Amino acid sequence: MDFLPLYFQLQGKPCVMVGGGTIALRKAILLQKSGAIINIVARKVLPELRQLAESTEGTIRIGDYSVADIEGMFLVVAATDDEALNKQVSDDAHQRQLPVNVVDSPELCSVILPAIIDRSPLVIAVSSGGKSPVLARMLRSKIESLVPAAYGRLANLVGGFRDKVKLSYKTVDERKNFWEEVLNGPIAEMVFAGKDTVANQMLSQRLDAEPAEMIKGEVYLVGAGPGDPDLLTFRALRLMQKADVVLYDRLVADQIIELTRRDAERIYVGKKRSNHAVPQEDINQMLVKLAKEGKRVLRLKGGDPFIFGRGGEEIEQLASHNIPFQVVPGVTAASGCSTYAGIPLTHRDYAQSVRFITGHLKNGTADLPWDELVHTNQTLVFYMGLVGLPIICQKLIEYGRNPETPIALIQQGTTEQQRVLVSNLREMPATAVKEQVRAPTLLIIGEIVTLREKLAWFEH
Template identity: 40%
Template sequence: MRFLPVFLDLQAGSILLVGGGELVRAKLRLLLSAGAHIRWHATDGRHDVTGLDAVDAARIERAEGDPRTADLSGVIAILCAGAGDIGPAMSSRAKALGLPVNVMDDLQHSTFIFPAIVDRGDVVVAVGTGGASPVVARRVRERIEAVLPARIGDLASFIGRRRKAMHGRIPEFALRRRFWERIVDGPIGALVLAGRGDEAEAALKHIADPSAFAGAPAGRAEGRVTLVGAGPGDPDLLTVKALRALQDADVIFYDELVAPEILDRARRDAARVPVGRRVGKPGIGQDAINRLLIDAAKSGQRAVRLKGGDPFIFGRGGEEIEALRKADVAYSVIPGITAGLGAAAQSEVPLTFRNEALRITFLTAHKARDAETVDWSTLTDVKMTVVVYMGMTAAPSIRAGLLAAGRSPQTPVGVFARATRPDSQAVAGTLNELPALVQRIDSGPAILVIGDVVAHSTPWRDAGLDSLLSNFLVAAE
């Protein structure tokens, strides 16, 4: 992100507008809609205000002379549109004075840019692409326009007019926020969005105890813990419910494997506490994590325990729930797409396949001794797909265990690293080659998939291994 979205109060001073033609008129309309006072240097000599009403026209000061030497007292920003060679010169002058400047379609000489704007009164959404593609920004704006309620600005105004009075009745910050969340998400907010402001006002006045309405009769915010599956890495694979939990959280305790792009979807002012560990690196320990969750909830915070994949598939979610139950802490669980499913979908591995793979087994073996404790004799069924989590280090032991139990050395296998992320990597081969396949992977985390279904995958086809499978099937018959 090169350009930080900010909102500038255009009524704090004058905007110096330099340029002419239709380009500058478009900027005039935009600035006037924000209540700006404009000092306009028309480079073509035409201060044409045709079509503007008298009130807007009165806020335009028709400036004469060369803008490069004009008095800039009271100016808070400079905008050039259709200004030709004057634009870079004005940019240099603005930068020397520390004034924000925009030269239309010229990033080199601009310190701010104009986003695509969704204007709903007190609710304004700005969409930018860093100047790279205004068309993309407009398309995003169109989609936002389509989903935002027409009266969302009215709802913001409704709350804004009453915030100060209500804050005097709810002294605790966390409880105030929850109060307004219930207003926005509940019947009162729906009334405002439906244009029934008088009824919404009456319903708000009917709330005798705002603290109780916010869900805390004792006047203190009630904390809880939500275990959230972050999925395999792609932030677009988060569930809608997971996104809502991240936006509502006061504090987020996240694993090492949670991608930064997923944390970016969380509420900006939520505290973020890393509690995970990677193989070979020390962590704070599960007991310490449990205590952090309990303490956060009992202090009235809404805590999210954010885990890679799904909380209940090798995520130790069950252990955390047991601790929360014993501490009498409210909790809920939001599932996520586990890494095995994410890898299978990305590389087109059908984990089940009619008449070919009828069962799936998920297991974990991040150390060689983990693999040595597995009863491999239960995993030799050719119609079973075996999905191994954290198995890169133990790959030689996994191969040895399966081969010793009787699984064919020609069984298709795949290694899928960092599935669904931009830097994902996948290779396929046979069980006999498993340790060598792992060596071709740059780094984890990785999923191992073992079974005939791997022969349907993209990596298998890309490696030209179809003939190998045919020979294997003939030998098996």
């Protein structure tokens, strides 16, 4: 290990920056965030840097560097393009045993300013010891995506209860087990959901309750998107890795299911038209039962759970039993499939509105407001419309839509198996039969479909 990672307490401490350009400004911003008093020494100083130093009640001295400039400082930073000057600052600081950082010259440094993930008071630092700052920044970006911003608020919540926990749990192991339970359970999830006050109340109750009273599970209603795993949200991935039990639909891709915890129990509750593996009412009851057993339950649904996903029915049942739950939106099929097909849903020249419609016609009837669906300046998106495709096309023509109106049928959108058929209202039903189209599919109807010829990108 070339450098020992240390965290400096610089709040209210004087630091000196030798240099007044853009490099110095980047380093000074970090010092300001730590609460340091920033003093600048340079022949020229950027206005932004001057303003930043003054905001910390630091000084600006215009002129050449002098060894007196580093006397009494807690940290010295050399950020000039003059190699000889940078080395002089480094030598002077080393002679006085002052921590010194020389930008882009690790051999002259006694301290390195790392790439930082700031979730204050939680701070994560990544350093390559000056060997590859770009690599350190790349790793920082990866970690940024894995650590939600709310972790800082979670750290503050925990900090406020440390003394009380020490009184309640006498041994180190007891306290460790307690905090692991809190940080991996519903209390932390309340913070991630932005409900800090609720989390505070739950933590207080947890400390006052007997362990047996706290056995209570939680349900995560997560939208898995239209198929491509890369379209999952960060929150979805995090909850997928926490769940003890996974209830998943037919439309959830195998690659997405594989992203759940390896040791989680997986239960298939998929539904096809007129063939429900598990009736919806049984799914609702199963969610309640598993949560009451103290399990973290992931309800993984294709697309978005609140757009033709019956998510509202499921959480309504959970709410009636006082089961904690979270809902994570997913990329709905209309957005995902249209994008991957190269068909915008709105466009100033073609469509100023878009309507999402269920094509799963109840009891085989066509009870839809067809007179509202024939306006030419809107895009129609039919979910689950394959079986009802002939009726949909027939009714739109019957109510006045031009039979030549373009229509796109997208099968298994956003996946490697994606197929896109483009036709018109008159011919699409026969085309779908000829091409032996299979669910899942999505229908997009409107003049905007003509843009696909220019904008299709995914197949290429």
